[in-house]
Amino acid sequence: MTATLFLEQVVNGIILGSMYALMGAGLALIYGTMRILNFAHGEFYMLGGFFVFFLFAQQHVHPVLAVVLSTAAVALIAALVQRLTVDILLKREGWAFSTIAVTLGVSVFLQNLALALWGERFQSVPYFVEGILQVGEFRLPWQRILILAVAVAVMATMAAVLRWTRFGWAVRATAQDPEAAAVVGVPARRIHTVTFALGAALAAVAAAMLAPVFAVNPWMGLPLIIKAFVVVVLGGLGSFPGAIVGGFLLGIVEAVGITLTSSEWRDVIAFGMMIAFLWVRPWGLFGVKER
Amino acid sequence: MLEVAGLDVKYGDVQVLWDISLTVGTGEVVAVMGPNGSGKSTILKAIIGLVRASAGRIALDGKPLAGVPTHAMAGEGVSLVLERRRLFPQMTVLENVRMGAFHPSARGRERERLEWVESLFPILRERRGQLAGRMSGGEQQMVAIARGLMSGPRLLMMDEPFLGLAPRIVGQIVDIIGRINAEGIAVLFNEQNVHLSFSNAHRGYLLESGRIVLEGAGLAMLEHEMVKRVYLGA
Numbered sequence: 443m444t445a446t447l448f449l450e451q452v453v454n455g456i457i458l459g460s461m462y463a464l465m466g467a468g469l470a471l472i473y474g475t476m477r478i479l480n481f482a483h484g485e486f487y488m489l490g491g492f493f494v495f496f497l498f499a500q501q502h503v504h505p506v507l508a509v510v511l512s513t514a515a516v517a518l519i520a521a522l523v524q525r526l527t528v529d530i531l532l533k534r535e536g537w538a539f540s541t542i543a544v545t546l547g548v549s550v551f552l553q554n555l556a557l558a559l560w561g562e563r564f565q566s567v568p569y570f571v572e573g574i575l576q577v578g579e580f581r582l583p584w585q586r587i588l589i590l591a592v593a594v595a596v597m598a599t600m601a602a603v604l605r606w607t608r609f610g611w612a613v614r615a616t617a618q619d620p621e622a623a624a625v626v627g628v629p630a631r632r633i634h635t636v637t638f639a640l641g642a643a644l645a646a647v648a649a650a651m652l653a654p655v656f657a658v659n660p661w662m663g664l665p666l667i668i669k670a671f672v673v674v675v676l677g678g679l680g681s682f683p684g685a686i687v688g689g690f691l692l693g694i695v696e697a698v699g700i701t702l703t704s705s706e707w708r709d710v711i712a713f714g715m716m717i718a719f720l721w722v723r724p725w726g727l728f729g730v731k732e733r
Numbered sequence: 734m735l736e737v738a739g740l741d742v743k744y745g746d747v748q749v750l751w752d753i754s755l756t757v758g759t760g761e762v763v764a765v766m767g768p769n770g771s772g773k774s775t776i777l778k779a780i781i782g783l784v785r786a787s788a789g790r791i792a793l794d795g796k797p798l799a800g801v802p803t804h805a806m807a808g809e810g811v812s813l814v815l816e817r818r819r820l821f822p823q824m825t826v827l828e829n830v831r832m833g834a835f836h837p838s839a840r841g842r843e844r845e846r847l848e849w850v851e852s853l854f855p856i857l858r859e860r861r862g863q864l865a866g867r868m869s870g871g872e873q874q875m876v877a878i879a880r881g882l883m884s885g886p887r888l889l890m891m892d893e894p895f896l897g898l899a900p901r902i903v904g905q906i907v908d909i910i911g912r913i914n915a916e917g918i919a920v921l922f923n924e925q926n927v928h929l930s931f932s933n934a935h936r937g938y939l940l941e942s943g944r945i946v947l948e949g950a951g952l953a954m955l956e957h958e959m960v961k962r963v964y965l966g967a
């Protein structure tokens with residue numbers, strides 16, 4: 443393998459990794475605050491893809507506006523889903539399994555809804571920006587650079603919100619001790635709903651950016667949510683920075699790994715890495731070792 | 734100021750509190766003493782709404798607190814320092830303390846209250862940037878009390894504030910309770926130790942198996958035959 447090819451693969455890995463990181467970060471945010479695994483996360487991603495397809499590819503809305511509107515729509519739908527399902531179950535005893543069942547149910551429902559609304563055909567979305575960046579032998583489409591830039595900007599904004607704003611403090615406090623947070627005046631229910639919506643919004647951003655690269659279809663969320671689970675395990679369950687680092691790590695290892703083997707090995711590499719992690723460091727990169 | 738009357742609490746089918754009635758007057762320090770598992774914590778959790786009462790009445794200055802959600806209690810002037818500190822371990826000392834002023838009613842006076850609690854516990858100013866989870870038990874208790882005071886409560890409740898602390902630290906916390914009370918804040922605390930409970934409170938209640946069996950002035954409680962016989966081995 444030449445140095446240029448290797449470098450190209452690393453860059454591709456970083457770009458793909460930024461998408462894994464976005465997906466994983468949303469999942470980690472939701473798990474961290476509510477202790478639920480959101481199995482419908484891939485379908486919020488899918489809805490984001492279809493909304494961009496509808497607005498940008500069909501209605502020719504400006505791409506920036508299309509991405510913003512799609513993300514906002516997914517966040518609203520997610521907030522509604524949270525209030526109608528998870529919120530009710532969180533109040534009950536022994537809810538851990540029922541939230542898995544209900545988010546799986548939502549996942550199946552949304553897949554079939556998309557199938558009924560848009561059909562099973564793969565729908566393609568044009569690139570937001572045309573052209574290719576060329577430096578010497580090194581070539582990279584501007585669309586991919588845009589994907590990375592948007593992902594980094596969104597994650598940095600989210601990290602800043604968690605670190606510096608009142609809302610962010612409330613999310614972190616609720617995640618670390620819900621009772622103590624309630625006592626100091628944090629309305630946990632509202633925080634849960636908003637966090638769920640924000641997590642889904644991160645998935646929608648990922649979908650909006652990836653829609654021109656992969657095609658849009660009702661099952662597009664499945665491969666991504668599986669990778670998001672891997673990322674969350676790598677980073678440490680519920681850790682936002684862990685999911686981001688885990689996402690980039692997975693992207694790079696996958697991209698380099700498939701050039702050394704072949705693309706059929708992609709999932710083997712991802713899960714092999716996860717199993718190796720569970721073996722030597724089961725609490726993940728940023729998780730806390732439990733005694 | 735605080736009136737609890739006929740309070741019953743059940744966890745599922747198991748009743749843990751029976752007909753609890755107690756009061757805390759303005760500016761009073763009141764102790765609830767009882768052995769492990771007698772239901773002390775549950776009384777405080779019921780008052781602040783973390784557990785639901787199946788019967789009874791809880792009122793603050795005549796205003797019923799039933800139906801006020803826990804996250805709104807800071808606005809009513811009620812604060813609770815939970816058992817075993819319960820800090821936010823991944824947040825710094827300063828972030829923990831400032832979280833105590835999260836309720837909208839507390840935001841305007843956050844700065845002056847921060848200054849006050851840091852004068853009560855000077856170590857908090859030195860440790861502002863440290864992660865709360867990495868402090869010793871005594872230091873964590875100071876952060877927890879400081880956090881509880883940041884909402885500017887009229888009633889500060891403390892669930893076993895001396896649990897697991899070295900005697901020197903216990904002395905400091907006792908001293909702090911006195912200083913908090915001197916500011917006109919009423920204090921209601923739980924404790925298992927008879928002396929710690931009743932020698933540091935104006936009035937006290939003795940709780941056994943979820944029922945109040947005795948009440949009286951703090952020092953009188955120490956002299957009571959029943960307390961002496963059962964808890965002091967006299």
